[in-house]
Amino acid sequence: MEPLTTPDPVRFSKAVGLSFIGSNTSGKIWLFAEEGSTFDIDWDSEQIFHGRLKSHRIASPLAISAVYAKCTRSERYLLWDKMREIAGTLEGIPWIIGGDFNTILSHRDRTGSDTNRQAEMVDFAEAIEDCRLVDPGFDGTEFTWAKNGLFERLDRVLVNEAWTRVFEATRVTNLPRIASDHGPVLARCKMPNISIGEKAFRFQNMWIRHEGFFAVVKNAWEEPTGAGGLLNIQIKHSRVKRALKEWNKEVFGNIHVNLADKEEAIAVAQSNFEDLPTPVNRAVINKHIAEYILLLRMEEDFWRQKTALKWLAEGDKNTRFYQS
Structure with a gap:
């Protein structure tokens, strides 16, 4: 300039x-x-x-x-x-x-x-x-x-x-x-539509079930920008998006992999309880099962959102079907 x-x-x-x-x-x-x-x-x-x-x-x-x-x-x-x-x-x-x-x-x-x-x-x-x-x-x-x-x-x-x-x-x-x-x-x-770069950001509804989600959003949103008005909002949105992408990669992880890992953890906990049926080992099983149910709900959110996006993408086809 x-x-x-x-x-x-x-x-x-x-x-x-x-x-x-x-x-x-x-x-x-x-x-x-x-x-x-x-x-x-x-x-x-x-x-x-x-x-x-x-x-x-x-x-x-x-x-x-x-x-x-x-x-x-x-x-x-x-x-x-x-x-x-x-x-x-x-x-x-x-x-x-x-x-x-x-x-x-x-x-x-x-x-x-x-x-x-x-x-x-x-x-x-x-x-x-x-x-x-x-x-x-x-x-x-x-x-x-x-x-x-x-x-x-x-x-x-x-x-x-x-x-x-x-x-x-x-x-x-x-x-x-x-x-x-x-x-x-x-x-x-x-940039080209198909590039060796980061994927386009898409908010995942299942994130809100994670206990650390709101803290990530709150910390990113409250960080000062030094700007005002609409520019201030734009910068905050950009920071929240970046923070969520990093959090998703480093903390939240792949929901399907998490489910598989949790299933394995439940199997190990049940085996330990069978070898040593103590209240502590029983509590470990219950904890893993509760976390597994939460992951299942997250996976349901994932597939529900994915199905909805696909439905919207095929909106013209769906409309023509019902009109006919």
């Missing part, structure tokens, strides 16, 4: 719901990331802030470059050369680069002036070609900068081929200009 304001990372971190990572040497490029992510800075200069992002959402690091180019053609030579240098070090790593390049790429990127900027466009085009970058296209407003009747697309996002292999789609949206002569550019990336 290009703040053009007195640095106040805490304020903006709360506003966007992300952790402040750092800024470039001039303080004109700021970087925020999701909590739990890390960003290793590889290059820091006035025109480009480059590094590698690591997140639990993706298996491998992503190379990310934020640009705030100089206004003159000669000063941008350093930027084009640095882009080429970065491209040569990535070796197949997914790379996205975006920001204010302070120049246009074609005549379609400008209206309101007849000034010849052919040489600048060639410089930019050659840098993009040398770096093997592609423009994923955009929607929203056609121009990202405006002043005194002059409109230009100075801000854009570019990706390399490796990026297109990791993400199924990259959607770039030019947002409206509100508090600046530049409009924000939003890039959203979609």
Whole structure:
């Protein structure tokens, strides 16, 4: 982002719901990331802030470059050369680069002036070609900068081929200009439907029967976010979801495996009681049986929910059946 304001990372971190990572040497490029992510800075200069992002959402690091180019053609030579240098070090790593390049790429990127900027466009085009970058296209407003009747697309996002292999789609949206002569550019990336990553979250009704369930939810929900309003609720929901997924994996476990283990435990307890019929051994059997009944109810919840989801998924077919 290009703040053009007195640095106040805490304020903006709360506003966007992300952790402040750092800024470039001039303080004109700021970087925020999701909590739990890390960003290793590889290059820091006035025109480009480059590094590698690591997140639990993706298996491998992503190379990310934020640009705030100089206004003159000669000063941008350093930027084009640095882009080429970065491209040569990535070796197949997914790379996205975006920001204010302070120049246009074609005549379609400008209206309101007849000034010849052919040489600048060639410089930019050659840098993009040398770096093997592609423009994923955009929607929203056609121009990202405006002043005194002059409109230009100075801000854009570019990706390399490796990026297109990791993400199924990259959607770039030019947002409206509100508090600046530049409009924000939003890039959203979609992971493939079938990926080597974590499965989509689905709440399991059987969880509420576990004695530790409400404590997990309560602890995650009450953790401060530093944000307010709807953003505060969104962050809390995300934390609860993450906590439940970890709890399900580490504590709750697989309900079918748990049942099998409990059946084995009951068999062992009954065998021990037959060898030594004491009140203590009888109590052990009763305890295992009570836990087994609870697990059975959980398994019933699991199959009931699964059946309901399947019924909803086949809703059109079911409706047609009853109508006929």
